[in-house]
Amino acid sequence: MKKILYIFLLSGLLSSCDDLLDVEPETLLSFDNYFKTELDLESTLYSIQGFINDKLLAHATQEEAGEFRDYEAYESVSSIRLWNTEAITKSIGSDWSNIYGIVYMANVMLDNISKAEVQVSPDRIQFYKAQAYFAKGLSYYILGMKWGEVPITRNSTSAEPYGKKPVLEVLDTAISNATRAYKVLPVQSEVKDRLGNVIKSKQFGSKGSACALLANLYAWKGSIIDLQGLEGDAKDCYMKAIQYCSELIEGNEVGSYRLVRDPERLCELFSDINQENPEAIFEFTLDMQSKYVSSPYLFASAYLNIDGKGTDAKVAQTTIDKLYESQDKRVSSFVTPGVNMWGEPDGYATLNKWRTGVWAQSDPNNPYSKTMTAVSTNFAYWRLSGIYLLRAECNAKLDAQSSEAIGDLNEIRGIAGATLYPNGPGDDMGLQYAVFKERQRELYIEGHRWYDIVRNGMWYINNELYQGDDGKFKTMTLEDVRKGAIFLPIFDSAFTMNSLLVQNQYWLEALNQ
Structure with a gap:
């Protein structure tokens, strides 16, 4: 920029x-x-x-409360994830x-x-x-x-x-x-x-980013009408969200966007600000011309351990094993096995979606003064794979056996090499839940999970939000x-x-x- x-x-x-x-x-x-x-x-x-x-x-309060996290460096984050009254209000x-x-x-x-x-x-x-x-x-x-x-x-x-x-x-x-x-x-x-x-x-x-905004707005509005029992036509909202999603997917008049059909290539694009990501619709752009370069919005920063930078948040390998199938290509691209200072497995999966840092050294004679000031990425807040799955979610809400929703869901699963619906893990809980879990896999640690939970309703709020080691989520x-x-x-x-x-x-x- x-x-x-x-x-x-x-x-x-x-x-x-x-x-x-x-x-x-x-x-x-x-x-x-x-x-x-x-x-x-x-x-x-x-x-x-x-x-x-x-x-x-x-400020990413809801994002912190909604994402996967099995270790955190700061107790205040644990309190926020438990939706603690004092922690949130302060x-x-x-x-x-x-x-x-x-x-x-x-x-x-x-x-x-x-x-x-x-x-x-x-x-x-x-x-x-x-x-x-x-x-x-x-x-x-x-x-x-x-x-x-x-x-x-x-x-x-x-x-x-x-x-x-x-x-x-x-x-x-x-x-x-x-x-x-x-x-x-x-x-x-x-x-x-x-x-x-x-x-x-x-x-x-752009016409594309405005289209993505409208798709997400209508999906959220319909969900809030359903969730809170407000007066309004939730079905009409879902249909409008589907319409705007379709315009982006079909690319007729809103711009040309296309899926990146390789998770490894997707991560490479996430990590190179000099290449255009054809899947990205709306991004937070890294300004490398600024005198003091700092990351634009990137919720995942706390999870990244680029060149030994260290991390404030970790996800357990067991969480990854429950979320993804072993043959899912996203596993080897999105995360790497964590190791301790002796090079032994530490039980955590290190986030590897974004791989390049921007470094500054305040003292050229002191190598320890070198710090990472930014993650070198234009963060794709809305990208086409998320639009496919948003359309699938809305179609599933309108029709529990929607062939259109199944088609969009399997389009994303097919790229990842995952088992197609209705035979994947968790698919026995229904199409809407299958789409919800797929958004977790595809948009892993991108900051959307809290809002996905809320859009899907009360059962998700009380079963998918963080419960804590002692299960004391309110x-x-x-x-x-x-x-x-x-x-x-x-x-x-x-x-x-x-x-x-x-x-x-x-x-x-x-x-x-």
Whole structure:
């Protein structure tokens, strides 16, 4: 990605982000002499992208609670995985201000872009609008998944506090913005900067990434309607999710994406930022031009032991043996047997999906000053194999014996050399469960498992989340879920600036016990 341009936004516009939704937008800055040229618009767009790259998924509380982990270096992580009230409420991972920073910057773009219409062509005006809509849609999607009921801001200038909106209204806001982006954005190969150069980063909005956003939005919305018993048409949501998944799979008008039909080759692509991964639809891009290179969002960082870096999280070999069949090609590519300092097996499986580090040495005369500052990868947050399995999940929910779902499931299993449905391990529990387990195998340690569990319903929440060595995970009731147990509490600082905010009911009751 081109080096992020902050210009005055870094010191002015962004300095107010901690107070945004909390909720009081910055109103002191004057944009009278800005947003006149395309350079102004492009600079703002790169600032939005900088925040998406660095802040959108910076806190991974639910991801930590949902993924496999048989060893962790920090006790606080164990408490989070057990969904401990005190650990969750004190975690900075429940602070949403940076995400609202993205919403605010997108609103600034939309509120002021008309000033550039004299000097900037109509098609480029539409391009920048669509990028802002994509950023807003993406932000409200994450807010709706992580917090459920949240405020929805009107624009960048309104100074009044905002109360929370119901989760379906939040998701509909995300859908509305994503749809606007989808209708206008070009396919990935036609996403261009102001000079006409193709922007190779897949972090920017494209028709394909907007399509993937809509597929995931509708799948999540339908699942929340089903899970919480809300008013709405879950079946229609699943059908829309299937429609958008199909557009990506068939590649008719949203861009050209294709499956990587070799797990080893997939890992090589994960580990080489100079090669385009044809399966990646939306990525968090590593900026190697930055003076201080650090990893973009990569939940798996804690599990990686690149060149002896050491790891904070481990998965037992027995967990891998239960998850994968012995002939599954993903096993030898995704993990390697762990060893102790004497080279003997230590009982853990070392994550090997991402294999290259970015290193810095503060003292050239001291080899021990060499540290790994980043994982050398453009992290593929949405990729085509996940879209196949999302379509399979939605089809399975509509029809327990769906031939379409079986076809998508077996497409992914076939690439891995795994036993085809209905004869694989766990297949006797039904098609929906088989698809759920396949997403675990294919998207292993990519940070999606918590959300997969929630989308599939109460049985999964109470049987697939981490139980701890003593089995003390707090089993959730349907009433707990309806009160917001699957969502994060609102962070304390948000109440300072916004008198209309009310804490999530589940966490309010938990804190008062």
